[in-house]
Amino acid sequence: MLEIRNLVVSINNKQILNGINLTVDAGQVHAIMGPNGSGKSTLAYVLAGHPSYTVTAGEILYEEKNLLAMAPEDRARAGIFLAFQYPVEIPGVSNAYFLKAAVNEIRKRRGLEEYDAMEFLELLKEKTRIVEMDPALMNRMVNEGFSGGEKKRNEILQMAVLEPKLAILDETDSGLDIDALRIVANGINKLRSPNNAIIAVTHYQRLLDYVIPDFVHVLFNGRIIKSGGKELAFELEAKGYDWTKDRSETTQTEIV
């Protein structure tokens, strides 16, 4: 589904990603872990097409197509979804209206008929249950006056409505209390299927207690320095990131 080859990315002439290689297939959940400033969020943004980042080398193939040539809205319509770390507020536009516009853009692309107001409200009611969200929140403006936890839940609700093929979760667990984390994680698990894939970017292993990854990658200084199965997350939690850093230095020395 997704193939990242030797991706080099910079922002304001500062290189953040130094050659990322990653392959994600349908049905898989990949966790990207790493300390602050390692480039995790940059990777998420680049996949979504954020204009502030410049790709200076490498390529990304999404369903055999050149992802980097696609505009952000085209990527979204093609099934890429980013759950934002800091979802923005959009005053004056209600959640329901916003989400209906979004889902219909995506349905148009998929050759499906657009939802009318009644069908959409029915769908929305059903999806709010997945994240145990009060449907009344849908009449409020997008994220306006939402608590941190509500915003994160709202992201997963949007994911549920838009049914992406590739969902990128950017620190969706940060700022959530234990109960909210459980609800959000359950929501994510309900959306897992053999047809879609998830890339979960996270600091901690705690989200991964609920959303069990197939692969864990450690990102450090803009490179994936270690990959493994779900047990790698536990190892990291126990030993800290320094342990992998040391290893990567030795590995590099050996190569040299």
Add this chain to the structure above:
Amino acid sequence: MGSNPLIRDLTSREYKFGFVTEIEADAAPRGLNEDTIRLISSKKKEPEFMLEWRLKAYRHWLTLVEPKWASVHYPKIDYQDIIYYSAPKTKSDGPQSLDEVDPELLATYEKLGVPLKEREILAGVAVDAVFDSVSVATTFKEKLAGMGIIFCSFSEAVRNFPDLVKKYLGTVVPYTDNFFAALNSAVFSDGSFCYIPKSVRCPMELSTYFRINAADSGQFERTLIIADEEANVSYLEGCTAPKRDKNQLHAAVVELIALNHAQIKYSTVQNWYAGDKEGKGGIYNFVTKRGKCLGKNSKISWTQVETGSAITWKYPSVILLGDNSVGEFYSVALTNHRQQADTGTKMIHIGQHTKSTIISKGISAGHGGNTYRGLVKILPNAAGARNYSQCDSLLIGNQCSANTFPYLEVQNSSSHLEHEASTSKISEAQLFYCKQRGISAENAVSMIVNGFCKEVFRKLPMEFAVEATKLLSVSLEGTVG
């Protein structure tokens, strides 16, 4: 944000209504003096009192200087370089029905989206179309006349209902009011007149479509609407003008009078040519609009959507004279490219327990400058008066500006005033968020702007609300990369 790829400087958007109609015009020579005014008055076959009034206004105008207090900038206007009267030449004295109207003229309206005939049948809107200075066709007149409603061109009203005109003309906006009102009083060439008799509720929205066609001609129309006791009327005004390199002056006056228990709702969608993206050409829209709630429990409501004109200078106001009378002002003003707007309202509370509401939404994009200027004045006798004002500004990009100048004068202690203001900006983060959900930047801007204007659009008659929404999207085209 300016260097940002998402919100970039503005690209050109073509003015959709910028075509010129080739019609032989019967025009006055360039310039203004007493002879010009006599010529206009005689062309219109006006009674003596009208000419006298015009001349008084002209003489007063000569003593005035152009106001400079508004936050707008433009080169000096040469008032001697304007053609003050221009009428499409007709073979007879004037069209008696639509069939007699110049087909090319009708085609112009077609392009504007005001097909008179279709509107007659489909929309049930009586349109008094002002083409340059002469009303070319007035529809539905007979049906309205059956109810005692007078809806005709101003010229006709002067000839056919001189007593009504004499009684009310200049009672809300006297010719001494300001520079542009004085100029209009001297040279106004046409406009609309409307009288709703006692206890009559006008069964349809009355509508005027203004359009400036001839080059270098100023348009000085004058509108007078009188709602007698317990009468009720909703009036729509739409404006467009063709595309020209030179700036054109538009100095209109609108007077509304509401007697006891009467209600007038006046809605405007203004889309005069705004000039090109460098600010060349465009209409100077210097307009005086004012209503007088003369009777108790009367209500006057202004709703305006201003998307056009190079410069907009207008303050639709309400004088709340009758006890318990209500004044409302709902406004959306959009400035893109090099457009400038200095607009707002005045609510003058004189009667007891008078109420006013002001909702102003200013949107600036490109290099646009948008100023809200409003006065709420509560006089000593206006016991228990109330005002609520809300002024919101929305910025798109970082080269535009927004100002708010609220003036509040309260002269008694039993009144209640509230003022809220906010300034927000469509951020790059918001746009990216929308795009990431599959919504294009243009749709996102349109969605955010429409959300921002919702409170005002809700006040527009249905068909106008749809038009305003579309117009806003068209006006915003190219504001984001």
